[in-house]
Amino acid sequence: MRKNTVKNLRKAAYIAWKDVRIYYFSTPTVMMGLLFPVLMFLTFWIGRGLSVSEALPGLAALTVFFGSSSIGVTTLALERTKGTFDTQLAMPVSLLTIILGKTIASFLYGLTITIIPVGILAVVSHHQVASPLLLLISIAFSAIASAGLGMILSASAKHVHEAMTPLNIIRIPMMFISGIFAPITSLPAILQYIAYIMPLTHMVSSLQYALLGLGNIQIFLINMGALVLYTMLFMIIAAKRLENSLE
């Protein structure tokens, strides 16, 4: 059992490394990775009279959420179009291992494109991060949950647009009720309930604690627990959807 788990994790790592090599080092992906957080930050920051410090949790949450959830969608749909996904399916790996491998790759991408701009902005604006370690943990957990969400929608898509359209339908409304632009407490009661079942809300809340010290460690731990649950749930649903799509 344990031997099998180690073997599956190793295979997932090979799949992740293959994705990183093929897709994430490519020029368009690197450019998107660099431009995306800059544009996201400017959209979020300009005209709102916020200091860089106040804008940082929102920037970090949006970058990690959009970055990690988008990249896996692109790679899986591209592989299906090119017929390389079938090659992978013929190998002795379970669908869950494939999903895990792709999630790890998306997680690494989201982690990198978030840490670099947040780090640079924190240094440039002389912002004192409340807890660098919790910030790293928070970005990592957010990246893996976001990657899992992307996997759900890409699992049955044969083309990039088939996954991107529903993904944006889910992501964009989520952005407005997750506490990035306005505190959740200022939302109508029904939206507050919805907000708490959204993974992005837990990402924003944990990043606010790690970057600004808002909230407390108990809430931070609840947010982390929620993100772990979301990750597991998303991956299981993604593997199931992938299995159904092969029929």
Add this chain to the structure above:
Amino acid sequence: MNAIKAENLTKYYGNFLAVNNISFEVRQGEFFGLLGPNGAGKTTTIRMLTGLLKPTSGTAHVMGIDVVKNPVDVKAQIGVVSETANPYPEMTAWDNLMFAASLHDIQKKERKEQAENLLKLLGIYNRRNEKVENFSKGLRKRVAIAMALIHDPSLLFLDEPTAGLDVQSARMIREFLRRLNERGTTIFLTTHYIEEADMLCDRIAIIKNGKIIALDSPENLKSAKRREKVIEVSFDRYVADVEKSIAKLSTVSRVKKRGDKIRIYTSNFPKTIQEISRFAEENDLEIVSINTLTPTLEDVFVQLTGLSSLDIERMEQIGRLRKLRARGK
């Protein structure tokens, strides 16, 4: 132990019955072909046997392992070259093989030796460091075959391996598969190229509308058909509707035009020869050549599947279209 044992395999896609309760066995070391028209259920069958698709009902054991219960264990024992599967174009041929080897959990030293051997055998060793995106379809198929054989499986599945390939690549792949089979690898091949199946396979199953309608060696299948004789005749000039006129002769069962030759199927050989001579005289035609032919596997296929020669041409046309599409890529 049989390499494959399929029992009552059935697959529905919604209400559509793609594979209908098929049972067969493939012996170890055998070169087995699954032949059928497009949409007959060949690919669905191969996908069920390789663990890519769950059957609606029935079971299949591949190398003694239940493929429905343990698809990953089956995949570790077999190699699969599916029609739709491609190597990663962004990676080199070598990296593709290393990736396949890593998913098969092969030790680093062993995977390098195995990859070198395979690339040399398939004639692509000198191009191992080139990205696959620069390769022709034939070369890509060779890389796909090498990836499927990286763990030295004792059973190899191939779904239409030569579809759309140029003559040289197709011939090279056939020769490679023949040698692989001689070394003891069991091969399960699906194809719609009837000649290919005839050339390579020890036994052939013909599938139509999801059901196996014949299963035997190519020669046995042909001998069952030998009651019918085939005469091939060519005249010095073409007369409009000559084949229709010949088809009306009393002893002729059917007629096919093949280039400048006319293939005549009959059960009364001497009388048909007489009738053809008379027909030539009456129409002022000179017989340039006249030969008797033994039935081909295609004849058997046509008879069993009920396909017309037009359908066969269409099948071949699809092959040619695939080839053109591949060239366009």
